[in-house]
Each structure stands twice: as structure tokens, then as C-alpha cells.
Amino acid sequence: MDAIHIRGGNALFGETKIQGSKNAVLPVMAAALLIEDVCMIENCPCISDVHHMQKLLESIGCRVSRMGHSLTIDARNISQDTMAGENVTGMRSSITLLGAMLGRVGEVTMAYPGGCVIGARPIEMHLNALRRMGVFIYENESGFTARAGKLEGAVICLPTSSVGATENVILAAVMARGVTVLQNAAKEPEIVTLCEFLREAGAVIEGIGGSVLIIQGGHRLHGITFRIPADRIVAGTYLMSVLGAGGHIFLEDAPVAQMRSMLRIAEEIGAEINISREGLNVIAQEHKRALPYVKTEVYPGFPTDMQSPLMAALTTSHGVSIIEETIFEDRFRIIRQLKKMGACIELRGKRQAVIMGVDSLLGCEVTAEELRGGAALVIAGIMALGETIVRNRHFIERGYEDICRDYQNLGGAVYTIPSDSPVQAAEGPSMDDKKSG
Numbered sequence: 001m002d003a004i005h006i007r008g009g010n011a012l013f014g015e016t017k018i019q020g021s022k023n024a025v026l027p028v029m030a031a032a033l034l035i036e037d038v039c040m041i042e043n044c045p046c047i048s049d050v051h052h053m054q055k056l057l058e059s060i061g062c063r064v065s066r067m068g069h070s071l072t073i074d075a076r077n078i079s080q081d082t083m084a085g086e087n088v089t090g091m092r093s094s095i096t097l098l099g100a101m102l103g104r105v106g107e108v109t110m111a112y113p114g115g116c117v118i119g120a121r122p123i124e125m126h127l128n129a130l131r132r133m134g135v136f137i138y139e140n141e142s143g144f145t146a147r148a149g150k151l152e153g154a155v156i157c158l159p160t161s162s163v164g165a166t167e168n169v170i171l172a173a174v175m176a177r178g179v180t181v182l183q184n185a186a187k188e189p190e191i192v193t194l195c196e197f198l199r200e201a202g203a204v205i206e207g208i209g210g211s212v213l214i215i216q217g218g219h220r221l222h223g224i225t226f227r228i229p230a231d232r233i234v235a236g237t238y239l240m241s242v243l244g245a246g247g248h249i250f251l252e253d254a255p256v257a258q259m260r261s262m263l264r265i266a267e268e269i270g271a272e273i274n275i276s277r278e279g280l281n282v283i284a285q286e287h288k289r290a291l292p293y294v295k296t297e298v299y300p301g302f303p304t305d306m307q308s309p310l311m312a313a314l315t316t317s318h319g320v321s322i323i324e325e326t327i328f329e330d331r332f333r334i335i336r337q338l339k340k341m342g343a344c345i346e347l348r349g350k351r352q353a354v355i356m357g358v359d360s361l362l363g364c365e366v367t368a369e370e371l372r373g374g375a376a377l378v379i380a381g382i383m384a385l386g387e388t389i390v391r392n393r394h395f396i397e398r399g400y401e402d403i404c405r406d407y408q409n410l411g412g413a414v415y416t417i418p419s420d421s422p423v424q425a426a427e428g429p430s431m432d433d434k435k436s437g
């Protein structure tokens with residue numbers, strides 16, 4: 001059975017190391033396509049989205065090999081300009097291969113990308129920005145062909161600061177003729193990582209980390225070895241878990257400089273935070289304060305990817321909390337599952353969730369519908385009294401290398417149910433064998 005089994009009700013005590021960042025490594029893998037050479041990517045997480053991206057790169061002629069957490073991409077030969085199938089339609093970040101393919105071979109035919117069901121997730125901003133650079137796009141029902149006669153630098157202003165559209169413009173611009181000025185660029189840390197990778201490989205990019213990027217195209221890129229930073233959303237997920245369940249944890253390598261908004265929220269709820277060069281130390285009380293109001297925002301605001309994990313943590317806080325989702329309109333699907341566990345949550349319009357804290361959650365069988373919502377259900381399971389089964393583990397595996405291992409390191413009774421087992425066959429020690437936190 002594709003599920004996770006949790007025996008909840010105990011606080012978390014322990015330490016775990018934070019994996020490399022999913023949303024940083026995926027565009028870096030796409031960027032390796034621009035380089036007619038061999039790149040080594042270190043600290044690459046073993047997650048299914050990376051596996052899909054590897055398959056996509058291989059399908060167009062790259063040679064990709066993995067040794068532990070190091071991925072080698074040899075993009076000296078590209079033999080295909082067409083991408084289709086589940087690796088494209090099952091993953092949003094396949095769209096970053098659009099800018100990379102235009103930069104490398106000037107043409108690509110691809111299916112529309114898929115990804116988590118968290119909202120409309122259109123790509124018109126990507127396509128319009130690339131049109132300004134001289135790209136012609138022919139769309140049909142299932143996908144499109146994009147062709148750059150000559151890729152030209154341009155002045156582009158994004159209507160909203162989309163992470164994916166920013167990545168696509170950067171990838172095309174480093175290979176374009178002339179200078180591209182990108183206004184209202186996304187400032188997420190993953191954009192900074194992509195720019196640093198390209199700069200180390202020989203690209204000329206100014207304004208990194210700001211909302212205006214100036215990219216001088218046409219510089220020859222060369223192979224490099226590059227290390228992916230730790231994943232701020234994975235670290236944030238474990239932070240929310242200890243806020244929810246109580247306890248004392250240490251998150252080695254947590255990218256604290258990228259986590260300021262999450263740390264502010266954690267302190268508001270009542271956690272004691274200590275930051276060192278090695279990582280993040282959190283002491284949380286089981287009795288936590290409610291959060292009168294928080295909204296998701298683009299970086300450096302509170303991230304939409306942390307919205308569901310925060311909601312799970314707040315279900316047992318003292319008082320009423322309000323979360324407003326401003327980025328993806330469909331990220332409240334988890335509410336139905338949390339209510340099955342005894343949470344008291346009401347929707348106010350489409351964008352606000354009102355969470356009335358309850359004394360405790362009760363374990364039961366719930367179903368993950370997407371990645372971060374799935375991780376949030378695991379948090380709820382750790383907080384809940386009794387046993388919880390979270391179905392659809394595969395959604396969680398898109399972004400978490402081994403969530404069960406990490407929670408076991410933190411003292412949680414969280415176990416994988418093997419795909420061929422019935423629910424009852426969950427492995428791991430019984431509740432009586434575990435020392436309560």
C-alpha cells in the first residue's frame with residue numbers, strides 16, 4: 001500500500017539533517033542543458049521529481065548518472081527536441097526545459113506541464129515573456145512548439161513575479177544575443193541558486209537576489225561542480241512538526257537565512273529558536289498560541305508551500321488562527337482531511353481559513369492529494385492520539401527524500417507501509433515500546 005503509518009501523540013526529540021532543495025535542483029538540472037560539457041551537481045536530493053527530470057534529460061540525449069547525492073549531467077550531445085509523456089505532464093518544473101531548450105537548440109515541442117493540484121497554474125506568463133525575446137509559439141490542445149529564429153535580449157516586465165517564468169527567462173536570456181532586463185523577477189532563494197550556478201558556469205548576470213535582473217547573453221558556458229543548498233521547505237516542515245507536537249529538535253544544515261518569515265511565525269506561536277552555524281535548534285511547548293492572522297506571500301514573505309504544514313500545527317493551538325492564501329487558490333483541500341481527524345476549520349470565502357484550536361486530533365485514515373498537503377497530514381498524524389494512515393505516499397516522495405527516516409531521527413513513530421502490504425501490516429515498534437517525549 002502506497003502509504004505512511006504513524007503512531008502519534010508524542011512530542012519530538014532528536015536531530016536530523018536537511019536534504020538538498022527540490023525547487024533549487026530542478027532548474028539547475030535544466031540549466032545544465034545549456035552547457036555543452038559535463039556538470040556535477042552535489043547534494044542532489046533523491047526524490048521522484050529529480051528522477052523525472054533525469055528521465056526527461058535522458059530522453060533528449062543527455063547522459064545522467066547518480067552516485068549517492070551527486071548527479072553528473074553530460075549535455076554534450078542533444079539528439080531530440082520533443083518532450084512528451086508522464087515525465088512532462090506529471091511535473092510542473094518540466095516547463096523550465098522550455099527556456100533551456102530554446103537556449104540550447106532554438107526549438108522545442110512539449111506537452112503542457114502538470115504538477116500538484118493546488119490551483120490553475122497557467123503558463124501564459126512564460127510564453128509571453130519568451131515571445132518578447134523573438135520566440136514563436138504554436139499551441140494546440142495538448143502542448144506547443146516553440147521556435148526561436150534568433151533569440152534576442154529584451155526588456156521584459158512580468159505581470160506577477162512568477163518563479164517558473166523568471167527561471168525560463170533567465171535560461172533563455174543567458175544564450176540570447178544582447179542584454180535582457182527582467183523586471184518584477186521572482187526573488188525566491190531558488191532563483192538566486194540558479195543565477196549562481198549559471199554565473200559560475202560563465203554567464204553574466206547582475207542584480208541577483210533583487211527584482212530586476214540584467215543578463216548579458218551569449219557568453220560561452222563551461223562545466224562546473226555545484227552544491228545545492230538545503231531545502232528551506234523541508235526544514236520548515238519539520239519546524240512546523242515540532243510546533244504542532246511539542247519537543248526539542250535540531251535541524252542540521254537548515255538554511256536559516258532563507259527561513260526568517262517561518263522563524264518569526266514559530267516564535268509568535270511560542271517556540272524558542274536558537275541559530276548556530278550548524279543549523280536550527282527549536283524548543284517548542286505543547287501549549288501553543290494561536291496566530292491571529294498570517295498570509296502567504298512571495299519571498300521573503302511566508303511561503304505558500306508552508307501553508308498546509310502551518311495549518312496542521314495550528315489545529316491544536318489555544319485560540320483562533322486565520323490563514324490567508326494569496327498565491328494558489330486551491331491549497332485548502334487538506335481541510336477536509338484535517339476535519340476527519342477532529343480539527344475545527346472553516347473557510348471564509350475562497351482564500352481564508354479560520355482555525356479554531358481543539359484539545360487534540362485523533363488518528364484515522366486520511367488521503368494526501370498533493371505534496372505539501374501530504375506532508376501536513378503526516379504532521380497531523382504525529383500530533384494526533386492513536387494511529388494515522390496517510391494514503392498516497394507518492395505525492396510526498398516528490399519532494400521529501402525519506403520523510404519516515406527523518407521523523408524517526410526526530411523520535412517520531414512514522415513508518416513506510418510497503419506498496420504490496422495491506423494497511424494492517426505497518427512495520428515499526430508498537431506504541432508501548434516507544435518512550436513518550
Ligand code: EPU
Pocket residue numbers: 022023026092093116119120121122123124125126160161162163164165186188190304305327328371372399
Ligand atoms: N501564474 C500565472 N501565469 C503563469 C505562471 C504563474 O498566473 O504563467 C500564477 C500562478 O497561478 C500562481 C502565481 O502566478 O498564482 C505564482 O506561481 P509561480 O509561477 O511563482 O509558481 P511555480 O513556478 O509554478 C514554484 C514552485 C512551487 C511554489 C511556487 C511559489 C517549483 C518547481 N515550484 O511554482 O513549489 O509553490 O513557485 O513559490 O519551483 C512545491 O514545492 O510544493 C511547489 C508547489
